[in-house]
Amino acid sequence: xxxxxxxxxCTQCGACEFECPSVAIKFKGESYVIDPDKCTECKEAFDTxxxxxxxxxxxxxxxx
Amino acid sequence: MSAPIxxxxxxxxxxxxxxxxxxxxxxxxxxxxxxxxxxxxxxxPAVWEKxxxxxxxxxxxxxxxxxxxxAVAPACNVQCxxxxxxxxxxxxxxPGVVSEKLTPDQALRKVxxxxxxxxxxxxxxxxxPGDACYDWKRTKATFERVxxxxxxxxxxxxxxxxxxxxxxxxxxxxxxxxxxxxxxxVDPEVGVKIYPWIFYDHRRYIGIxxxxxxxxxxxxxxxxxxxxxxLTKINSVMIPGVNDEHLLEVNRWVKERGAFVHNVxxxxxxxxxxxxxxxxxxxxxxxxxxxxxxxxxxxxxxxMRHCRQCRADAVGLLGEDRGQEFTLDSIPxxxxxxxxxxxxxxxxxxxxxxxHLAARSEAIGMVKAAGSGKSLLVxxxxxxxxxxxxxxxHAKEFQVYEASPRGISFVGHRKAEQxxxxxxxxxxxxxxxIAALEGIDIVLCAKIGxxxxxxxxxxxxxxxxxxGHDYIETAISAIYAAEFGVQPLAATA
Numbered sequence: 001x002x003x004x005x006x007x008x009x010c011t012q013c014g015a016c017e018f019e020c021p022s023v024a025i026k027f028k029g030e031s032y033v034i035d036p037d038k039c040t041e042c043k044e045a046f047d048t049x050x051x052x053x054x055x056x057x058x059x060x061x062x063x064x
Numbered sequence: 065m066s067a068p069i070x071x072x073x074x075x076x077x078x079x080x081x082x083x084x085x086x087x088x089x090x091x092x093x094x095x096x097x098x099x100x101x102x103x104x105x106x107x108x109p110a111v112w113e114k115x116x117x118x119x120x121x122x123x124x125x126x127x128x129x130x131x132x133x134x135a136v137a138p139a140c141n142v143q144c145x146x147x148x149x150x151x152x153x154x155x156x157x158x159p160g161v162v163s164e165k166l167t168p169d170q171a172l173r174k175v176x177x178x179x180x181x182x183x184x185x186x187x188x189x190x191x192x193p194g195d196a197c198y199d200w201k202r203t204k205a206t207f208e209r210v211x212x213x214x215x216x217x218x219x220x221x222x223x224x225x226x227x228x229x230x231x232x233x234x235x236x237x238x239x240x241x242x243x244x245x246x247x248x249x250v251d252p253e254v255g256v257k258i259y260p261w262i263f264y265d266h267r268r269y270i271g272i273x274x275x276x277x278x279x280x281x282x283x284x285x286x287x288x289x290x291x292x293x294x295l296t297k298i299n300s301v302m303i304p305g306v307n308d309e310h311l312l313e314v315n316r317w318v319k320e321r322g323a324f325v326h327n328v329x330x331x332x333x334x335x336x337x338x339x340x341x342x343x344x345x346x347x348x349x350x351x352x353x354x355x356x357x358x359x360x361x362x363x364x365x366x367x368m369r370h371c372r373q374c375r376a377d378a379v380g381l382l383g384e385d386r387g388q389e390f391t392l393d394s395i396p397x398x399x400x401x402x403x404x405x406x407x408x409x410x411x412x413x414x415x416x417x418x419x420h421l422a423a424r425s426e427a428i429g430m431v432k433a434a435g436s437g438k439s440l441l442v443x444x445x446x447x448x449x450x451x452x453x454x455x456x457x458h459a460k461e462f463q464v465y466e467a468s469p470r471g472i473s474f475v476g477h478r479k480a481e482q483x484x485x486x487x488x489x490x491x492x493x494x495x496x497x498i499a500a501l502e503g504i505d506i507v508l509c510a511k512i513g514x515x516x517x518x519x520x521x522x523x524x525x526x527x528x529x530x531x532g533h534d535y536i537e538t539a540i541s542a543i544y545a546a547e548f549g550v551q552p553l554a555a556t557a
Contacts, residue, residue, distance in 0.1 A: 011149045012165065013194055015139035018201070019266075046266050053268040056140060056149040 002039035003049055004064040007031035009057045016051035016061060025051060036064065111324075114241055114295055117186040117410075118218055119382050121242055121297060121325060123370050123474050124421070127450040128413045130184035132379040133191045134171035135162040136206045137199035140192070141263040142224045142278065145340035146301055146331055149193070158332045159222075160193045162377040163391065168205035170392055175210050176399045178379055178390055179217070183409035184448075191222035191244070192376040198227045207238055213401050218242065222299070226262055226278055228285030236292040243289055244297040244327075245282060248307055250317045252276040257306050260340070283321060290322030297368065298323045302357060303331045303341070304349050312360065319365035326361065327368035330354050352503055355475060369476045370463075381448050383461050383477070420450045420535055427541035428471040436548035439468035443478060443501055444536050445509035452531050452539050456512035457484025462501065465536065467544045472537050478504075489516060498523045508539050 005016070010031040017025045017032055022045075024038035034051070042049045052061040107115075119126035140149070147160050166174065179185050188210055190196040196203045207219050220242035221235070228245065235243065249255040255275025262274045269277060289296050298318045300311050307314075315326050331348035333341045349357070358367055372382045380386040443462035445454035460482050466475045480500040483493045494516055501507065504525050510532035517527045531539035 011138070013138040013140065013149065014199075015141070015194070015263075018139070019263075048267050050266060053266075054139075054141070054263045056143060 001041055002036040002064045003034050003041060003051055003061055004036075005032050005034055005051070006060045006062065007033075009060040011057060013056065015054045015056075019050040019054050021045040021050065034061075034064075111295070118220070118242060119187065120189075120220075120244075120368070120371070121295060123368070124417070124450075125186075126370050126382050127420075127446075127448055128184065128417060129186040130182055130379070130381045131187040131189055131374075132175065132178050132182075132185060133189045133374070133376050134174060134206060135165050135193055135377045136168055136171045136202045137190050137192060137196045138165050138194045139199040140194035140224070141198040141226050142195065142259060143261050144224075145258055145260065145346075146303070146333065148338040148342075150338065158373050159191065159376060161375045162193050163387070164377070165193070166392070168202055168209055171206045172209040172213065173395055173397075173399050174390055174392065175217070176213060176401045177395045179214055179406060180399070180402050181390075181405075182380060182386070183405040184381060185217070185406065187218045187220060187242075189220045189222065195224050195227065196221035197223040197225075197231050200227065200231055204234065204238070207240065211238070214403075220244065222246070223285075224278070225282035225285045226264060227281075229281060229288055232285060232288035232292060232294075235289070236294060241294050242297070243294055244299055245286060246299040246301070247282050247286075247314055247318060248301050248303070249275070249310060250279060250283075250314050251310065252279055254307050254310050255279060258301075258303065283317070286318065286321045286323060295324040296322070297325045297327055298365070299327045299329060299371075301331050302328050302349050302354060304347060304353070306346070308349065308353075308357060311357065312364075315361050315364040323365050325368045326365040327371050328354070328358055328361065329371055329373055332373065351476065351478060351500075358475070369474055372461075372477070383448075383463075416449070423535045424450075424472075424537040427535070427537035430541045431467050431544050432469065432471050434544065434548060435469070436544075437469055438548050439466060440505045440540075440544060440547060441466055441475075441503060442540050442543065443504045443507045444539075445507070446536065450535055451533055452508045452536055453510050453533050455484070456507065456509040456516060456527065456529070457489055458482060459509065462504075462507065463536070464504065465540055467540050472540050472544075483516065489513065494519060498525065501525055506543055508536075508543070 007030055021042060022038045022040050024035045025032050055061040115122040116125055117129050119129045119131055175188055190203050203221060219240045221240060222244040225245045248258050252272050252275035255278060256272055259275055259278060261268050261270045262278050264277055286296060300314055302308050302311060311328055318326060333346055333348045335342050358369060361367055377387050378385045379390055442465045444452055445456055445459035446452060446463055447454045459480060461480060462478045464476050464478060466473055478500045480497040481493050483489050483497050498520060507525060507527040508531055509529050511529050512527050520527050531542060
C-alpha cells in the first residue's frame with residue numbers, strides 16, 4: 001500500500017515533502033508526487049501518515 | 065495607468081544628495097531645526113535605533129521606508145478559519161495572498177532587483193503564504209543569501225508561533241530583530257472557534273487540545289524572543305462575536321511578556337475568498353468598531369494603527385504595492401546589487417525627518433496647549449514623506465489623524481477607490497469614497513476640485529487644499545487653530 005497526491009488540488013506548499021520520513025515525495029511538474037516504491041505509509045515511524053496529516057487541503061493526500 | 069505612489073516623489077529618479085533634498089522640500093514648508101536627535105521624545109534610544117527604519121514597527125518610519133516580502137515559505141502547520149490556502153489573486157491586498165512562490169535563490173534575485181530600484185527599501189520580511197518558522201529551511205536559506213549581499217537590510221519574519229520556540233535562538237544568531245506573532249487568543253476556548261487544526265510533533269491535533277498547544281507555544285516563543293532582546297509585534301485579527309472583547313485580555317498577556325507593539329487588524333472575510341469564515345458568513349468589523357476597540361486598548365501595549373494587511377509578496381511603502389512590477393520573469397537572470405540609490409535616499413531622509421520631527425512636536429504641543437477640549441478627525445491624502453502631498457482624486461487611501469487635547473495622533477487609514485482616473489472624476493466612485501470617510505470632519509489634500517468638494521460638504525465632510533505640501537501635523541494644527549479659535553502656530557515650520 002502507498003499514498004498518492006491528487007495533483008489538481010495540491011497547493012504546492014511542500015509541507016508533505018519535508019515531513020515525509022521516507023523521502024518519498026518530490027516536486028514534479030505541477031504538483032508533489034509520492035514515489036510508491038519508497039512510501040511506507042509511515043508504518044513503524046509515526047502513528048499517522050505525515051503527508052495526509054499536514055496537508056491543508058482535505059482529501060488530497062489519500063490512499064492510492 | 066497612473067503614476068506609482070512614491071514617498072518624497074522624485075527621489076527614485078535622482079541620486080545626488082542635494083538633488084534629493086531639493087525635491088523633498090519643493091513646495092513644502094521648509095523648517096530648519098537641525099541639531100535635534102531625530103528621535104521622538106517618548107522612545108528609548110536603543111529601541112529607536114532598531115525601529116527607526118522599520119515601517120511596520122514605527123508609525124513615524126512608515127512615511128519614509130518600504131518593506132518587501134518574499135514568498136518563500138508556503139508550508140504551514142496551523143489552519144486558521146480566516147485563511148484559504150488555495151487563494152491567489154493579483155488584486156487582493158491581504159495576508160497570505162501571493163502570485164508566485166519563490167525559491168531562496170529566486171528570492172535573492174528579486175530582493176536585489178528591488179533594492180536597486182526602490183531606494184526606500186529597508187526591510188525584508190518573510191510572511192508566508194505559510195509559516196516562516198515552520199518552513200524554516202527556506203526562510204533560513206533566504207536570509208543567509210540576502211544578508212551576504214545586502215548586509216544593512218533589516219530581516220523580519222511573521223509566524224503563528226507554533227514552531228517559534230524551535231528557532232528563537234537561530235533568529236537571534238541571524239540578527240533577525242523583528243518578529244511578528246499572530247496571537248488571536250489566550251483562552252483555548254476562544255481558540256477552538258478560530259483554529260480547526262494544528263500539526264505539531266508529527267501529528268494533527270484538533271479542538272481544545274490544538275488550541276491549548278498553540279497558546280502555550282505562542283507564549284513560550286514570545287518569552288524566548290523577549291529574553292533575547294528581539295522586538296515583537298503581536299498581530300491579532302479582530303473577529304466580531306468571537307474574540308473582539310477577548311483581545312483586551314490578549315493585550316494584557318502579551319504586554320506582560322514584553323511584546324513591543326500590538327497590532328489589531330480587522331477580519332477580512334468575503335464569501336469569494338473561500339475561507340471558512342467567508343463561507344459561514346462571519347463578518348469583519350467596520351472602521352469605527354476597529355477604532356473603538358483600539359481606543360480601549362490604549363494604555364496597554366503600544367498600538368500599531370498603520371497596518372495595511374499587506375500581501376505575502378508586497379513591495380513598497382505600506383500604502384502601496386509595487387509587487388506586480390517585480391515578477392520573476394521581469395527580473396534579469398543575473399543581477400548585481402548597487403547600493404548607491406539606497407545610500408543617497410537614507411542620507412536625505414536622515415536630514416528630512418529631523419525637520420519633520422521638530423515640526424511635529426511643535427504642532428502637537430500647540431494643539432495640547434490650545435485648551436479647547438474639542439477633538440477633530442482629519443483624513444489626509446499623502447504619498448509619503450509625512451506631508452499632505454496627494455491630490456484628493458488620486459488617493460487610494462486616506463491616513464486618519466485625531467487632534468484632541470491629548471495632541472495629534474495617527475488613528476488608522478481608510479482605503480478608497482481612486483476617484484479620478486485619466487483626468488475625469490467618476491460620481492459613482494465618489495460616493496464610495498465619501499462612504500469610506502464616514503465620521504471624518506475634514507479632509508486634507510494637495511488639491512481638490514469644486515465638484516467633489518461640494519459633494520463632500522453635503523455629506524458633512526469639509527475638504528481643504530490650502531495646506532498642500534506641509535507636514536501633516538503642521539497642517540492639522542493650523543486647521544485645529546482655525547476651527548477652535550485658538551492661537552495658530554508661529555510660522556516656523
